[in-house]
Amino acid sequence: MGAGVSTPVRRLLRHEGVPEAARRALWVVAAGCPGFYVFQYVTGDSVMALYAMFGALPLAMFCRVPGPAPQRTRILLAALPAGWFLVTAGTLLAVSPWAAAAGMFAVGFAVSFCGVGGPRLTGLAMAFQLFYVLPCFPPYEPGTLGSRLAGLTTGILLTVLAERFLWPEPDPVPYRAVLARAAAAVADYTSATAYHLEAGGGALPEREAADRALAAARLSRVPVTERPASPSRHDRAVNHARAAVRHVRDQLDRLADCPGSLPADPAAVTLLRHTELSLRSVAGALRTGTADTQPDPLPAAVAAFDAARAAGLRGTSTERLRQDAVVRAAAEGTRLAAEAARIALGNGPPAGHGPPAGDATRPAQPGTDVFAYATTPPHLLWWRRMRVHLTPHSVHMQNALRLAAALACARLVVGALDLAHGFWVLLATLSLMRTSAADTRAALRPALTGTVAGAAAAALMLYVIGDRPVVYAVALPFVMFTGFTAGPPLGPGWMQAAFTLVIVFIFAQLSAADWRLSEARILDVLVGGAIGVVAGLLAWPRGGRGELGRDMADFLTECAVAGRAVTALLGDDRFQRERSRGDPLRPARRAMYLAEASYAQYLTERMYHERPEAHWGAALATGRAVVHGAELLLMTHQESLRAPLPPGPAAALTGLAGQVAHEVLRAADSLVTGGPREPRTTVSRYPAEESGPLRRASDGHLGVSDAHVLLIVDTEAWLTGVAHDAVRTRAAPDRTDVPATRRADPPESWPEAGPGDAEGAWHRPSPARPRRGGGRPGPGIGRV
Known part of the structure; x- marks a missing residue:
């Protein structure tokens, strides 16, 4: 025995x-x-x-x-x-x-x-x-x-x-140390990719290491107390740096997945080497907690690469142009990561960022200042975070209203029934309330079982010992330590039993007690639990899942509008006037924050664990591709916006943007209708090599400037990539399909900017990877 x-x-x-x-x-x-x-x-x-x-x-x-x-x-x-x-x-x-x-x-x-x-x-x-x-x-x-x-x-x-x-x-372990390991792993991957381009192929084991390091840096893998989830400048900058490092990894994937044997570009390889060194500097600064005081040579390397690319632009193939654009995107992502890390470690924003000189109240032009949070007062950052969720469609607002109403009703019921220990009723309601009715009902059974068991044990002791406070005083520390040590590992029922014993032992010393004290405890838990269940059934019973479809569809709908508006802004000077009237990405950002919050709650609920639906992650990735890709384009092509594109390329870009917006709207509609999904083999009808704008721009007779050709390269890559993501959203891959779901980070991973902020500017990730053990090869540069 x-x-x-x-x-x-x-x-x-x-x-x-x-x-x-x-x-x-x-x-x-x-x-x-x-x-x-x-x-x-x-x-x-x-x-x-x-x-x-x-x-x-x-x-x-x-x-x-x-x-x-x-x-x-x-x-x-x-x-x-x-x-x-x-x-x-x-x-x-x-x-x-x-x-x-x-x-x-x-x-x-x-x-x-x-x-x-x-x-x-x-x-x-x-x-x-x-x-x-x-x-x-x-x-x-x-x-x-x-x-x-x-x-x-x-x-x-x-x-x-x-x-x-x-x-x-x-x-x-501070989150910056976890992020430092991810930055170092991506730096190794950058070095391997540079060698890959020089050698014309080969295996890249550093790729898997970078994937593992970035997976460890996901906020869902980090203890809740250490997640940089507040609106503060530090947390926003850390999130910004993490997203930028992920962007760099995604661009390296696109280079590694390129089909064929494209000859190595020495200038591109050199820029990748500088990118690697800058990433190692970022990793070292995050690891030590001290910003590097030495100037970063990467901006000069990017400028030299741009000069070399412009010098040989007319004799370069479209495939080479797209590859160079991806290499430059990786370098720009590294620059963003370096500056964000400096802000997180206590430095100010880089030169050229922040409010316009002499006018601290005028907002920056859309896309021009991705570090606006570094100069925004803290109280304004907090207000912007809260203002986004001041809507009945926010799960944060719903949770707060549900809990507040349940507690207020519990207090009224206690007064109406004149319960002797009304505190226990509200404590039970507070302990059992969950974000969905299903989760609240699931929590009620172990809570009630544990309460009955603990109350029965307490009643037996009260009956045997009687009203002897000294006995309970001596036993209380042992019951506390033993019960609270064993309770959490053994489960909620055991914890509820231990808590019931502790509560009874405390109140047995405050007033005369008999075994009916345990009876009152059971009754109060029943009343409190019933109030929690009723509140869960009446107030948004589906929790995060109830809002997720609508929020995701709204997000993609706003992204479709934003994609067309940004493309028009980039290609036609008639839209220059609109730049001073507001940020075209603001509605999409607001919808993104609500969708991220709903998705974050959905991941914690029973419905997700019982019936995981991976297409939500794909939808979130599609919307982010629109928002963050547009921010990067607006930030890096300000000079190109001073003159409109020629009519031919401008019309081609506008037409492509309309087609891609249609794909995004179809994806949004599929989330709302919930009908049969399209085959998983579906591919976008708008691959880059067939989309047209770059072919028109490459025609030397159209008089397109070098800056405009580079603008068209990046815009075309962004739009066709969004189309591929939208198609994958409609295809609804299952949970085991890594390429379709891996791009959707946990929703809290992206910094929540207030309206008007432009943080997190980067290209979309590469659309797919080959599955282990075979499958269709990655799309590479041509299918950005």
């Missing part, structure tokens, strides 16, 4: 989550119990004792604070005044059930919606909710506010000390 008992224990101890759970259980005991015991048994102030315990328990047990130890300490201390405000508001609004419910709605909405600001706020959300919930119940005793605030302060300060000095968490 001993061996049979020890085997599960050994398995539990070997579980990877046990050390973290034990650390937090120890913090709860060390931070919650001393204040609780001193105030309850020494000073005799049970109110102060209760608030000391619940000031520490949510922070130590449930909250995940980001950053190294000093930063975590500052964040926890910053929670103290917020806690004072919430406890004060709850105490004063407890004067009536309706006032308390109104306050509960406001607090629930504000705390939940502010989560759009990143992990520093979401990590403390549970604690902030409980700081209001606990005092908003009868009896209405504003005279105890001093004791409540003193107890809360004690609990929070003890939590700060326990978290900092008692088995402290090791400092996490």
